[in-house]
Amino acid sequence: MNMExxxxxxxxxIRSLHQKKVRExxxxxxxxxxxxxxxxxxxxxxxxxxxxxxxxxxxxxPEDFREAAFSADTTEMxxxxxxxxxxxxxxxxxxxxxxATQKGFELALDSVQDPxxxxxxxxxxxxxxxxxxxxxxxxxxxxxxxxxxxxxxAIFRIQVVYTDLLSYLSDTKRPVYGALLNGENHHxxxxxxxxxxxxxxxxNGISDKLIPLITQAVTIPRFGAAESxxxxxxxxxxxxxxxxxx
Amino acid sequence: MNMExxxxxxxxxIRSLHQKKVRExxxxxxxxxxxxxxxxxxxxxxxxxxxxxxxxxxxxxPEDFREAAFSADTTEMxxxxxxxxxxxxxxxxxxxxxxATQKGFELALDSVQDPxxxxxxxxxxxxxxxxxxxxxxxxxxxxxxxxxxxxxxAIFRIQVVYTDLLSYLSDTKRPVYGALLNGENHHxxxxxxxxxxxxxxxxNGISDKLIPLITQAVTIPRFGAAESxxxxxxxxxxxxxxxxxx
Numbered sequence: 010m011n012m013e014x015x016x017x018x019x020x021x022x023i024r025s026l027h028q029k030k031v032r033e034x035x036x037x038x039x040x041x042x043x044x045x046x047x048x049x050x051x052x053x054x055x056x057x058x059x060x061x062x063x064x065x066x067x068x069x070x071p072e073d074f075r076e077a078a079f080s081a082d083t084t085e086m087x088x089x090x091x092x093x094x095x096x097x098x099x100x101x102x103x104x105x106x107x108x109a110t111q112k113g114f115e116l117a118l119d120s121v122q123d124p125x126x127x128x129x130x131x132x133x134x135x136x137x138x139x140x141x142x143x144x145x146x147x148x149x150x151x152x153x154x155x156x157x158x159x160x161x162x163a164i165f166r167i168q169v170v171y172t173d174l175l176s177y178l179s180d181t182k183r184p185v186y187g188a189l190l191n192g193e194n195h196h197x198x199x200x201x202x203x204x205x206x207x208x209x210x211x212x213n214g215i216s217d218k219l220i221p222l223i224t225q226a227v228t229i230p231r232f233g234a235a236e237s238x239x240x241x242x243x244x245x246x247x248x249x250x251x252x253x254x255x
Numbered sequence: 256m257n258m259e260x261x262x263x264x265x266x267x268x269i270r271s272l273h274q275k276k277v278r279e280x281x282x283x284x285x286x287x288x289x290x291x292x293x294x295x296x297x298x299x300x301x302x303x304x305x306x307x308x309x310x311x312x313x314x315x316x317p318e319d320f321r322e323a324a325f326s327a328d329t330t331e332m333x334x335x336x337x338x339x340x341x342x343x344x345x346x347x348x349x350x351x352x353x354x355a356t357q358k359g360f361e362l363a364l365d366s367v368q369d370p371x372x373x374x375x376x377x378x379x380x381x382x383x384x385x386x387x388x389x390x391x392x393x394x395x396x397x398x399x400x401x402x403x404x405x406x407x408x409a410i411f412r413i414q415v416v417y418t419d420l421l422s423y424l425s426d427t428k429r430p431v432y433g434a435l436l437n438g439e440n441h442h443x444x445x446x447x448x449x450x451x452x453x454x455x456x457x458x459n460g461i462s463d464k465l466i467p468l469i470t471q472a473v474t475i476p477r478f479g480a481a482e483s484x485x486x487x488x489x490x491x492x493x494x495x496x497x498x499x500x501x
Contacts, residue, residue: 132485137478234412235409238382
């Protein structure tokens with residue numbers, strides 16, 4: 010098993026992908042860690058662009074991918090990695106071509122900012138079988154390394170679209186369920202299978218301009234003294250309700 | 256308005272509270288940041304032990320507490336703080352005396368390890384009006400600064416007990432609802448108002464020795480491909496169901 014040694018030029022290119030702008034221009038994203046990389050290799054949605062393995066751990070590269078892989082020593086892995094302790098595997102994947110809108114229930118995110126929340130929401134969508142998340146352009150980049158890592162592989166199975174949410178929600182004929190503080194008790198709402206659940210920003214909630222596009226406001230009643238629910242935990246609670254009768 | 260300057264001995268003592276062992280011996284915990292400290296001062300459950308304000312920001316100390324407060328300069332605030340950028344206020348509070356078991360619904364945590372999850376769970380309990388969380392001794396310290404911060408003030412309103420969970424659950428006559436992968440669909444479960452919801456460790460779930468003490472196993476059905484739900488999001492979903500008919 011001979012793997013090509015990684016070149017200085019390729020190291021430089023992968024390092025440049027730590028910048029959001031470059032990742033976008035190149036249409037790719039970086040994944041670190043054996044488990045996540047192997048999930049990515051098995052996924053249909055994303056295509057492998059580059060695979061780098063630590064030279065002492067080449068056996069973890071699946072046979073089908075060995076020809077396309079590069080080996081790197083410890084110093085090189087450290088140069089490539091965004092983590093304090095680099096993993097044995099790192100890969101670059103191409104972002105998926107987005108398919109036309111599907112009929113299933115969708116999630117829409119209005120300026121969710123925290124990478125950890127975004128990763129948790131991807132993971133939740135993956136659990137509840139939501140195939141597509143539509144995000145405002147102000148929402149955190151789902152290919153941010155922290156999001157990729159927190160998604161636990163969900164990034165490989167879910168379509169994430171960044172678009173003008175105002176146009177998107179204005180043009181849709183689907184019912185839009187918006188998480189607000191003064192809506193109907195979420196237990197009493199019947200969610201249509203082609204609906205869209207709209208969640209807002211961590212501090213400010215759903216922006217004023219999107220509020221008129223909500224067809225059904227939903228609320229998770231409060232029983233104690235907390236000021237607010239985190240957006241990821243609120244999404245968890247509402248998606249569980251969406252699937253109540255499925 | 257004259258506030259006493261903080262002494263070297265007091266700085267040394269507060270710094271020593273970064274260690275869990277010392278925090279436990281002293282029966283106190285440290286809170287940083289104006290919002291959280293003011294919430295703590297207003298709470299009934301915890302007593303103020305020491306309050307330190309940056310000398311240029313003494314006006315943010317409520318009048319009733321000025322006699323008990325100390326002023327510190329920037330260097331001293333940096334010495335005291337566990338954060339990269341110290342806040343204007345820092346306080347030490349006494350842990351509450353635990354009252355006898357109450358009748359309301361309780362949450363029990365079996366070896367939850369991640370401070371962020373623990374903080375999120377405290378915040379959820381605070382939203383859903385759960386007054387008491389009973390933790391196994393292996394569960395992360397709720398007075399860990401990361402937990403205190405992530406709890407968004409919930410730490411001041413919720414009783415957290417660390418005990419031998421095996422004895423506790425063996426001795427109780429309340430129904431114990433355990434989050435497992437092979438239980439009843441959580442939407443179909445009727446939760447008794449004096450029940451206990453038992454949540455397990457991030458990687459391993461509920462420990463084998465506690466499983467026989469579960470009176471009703473509950474499951475959040477999966478519709479997609481994710482391997483697991485995060486313990487905090489699962490707690491969110493189940494607590495929302497517990498309060499379904501309240």
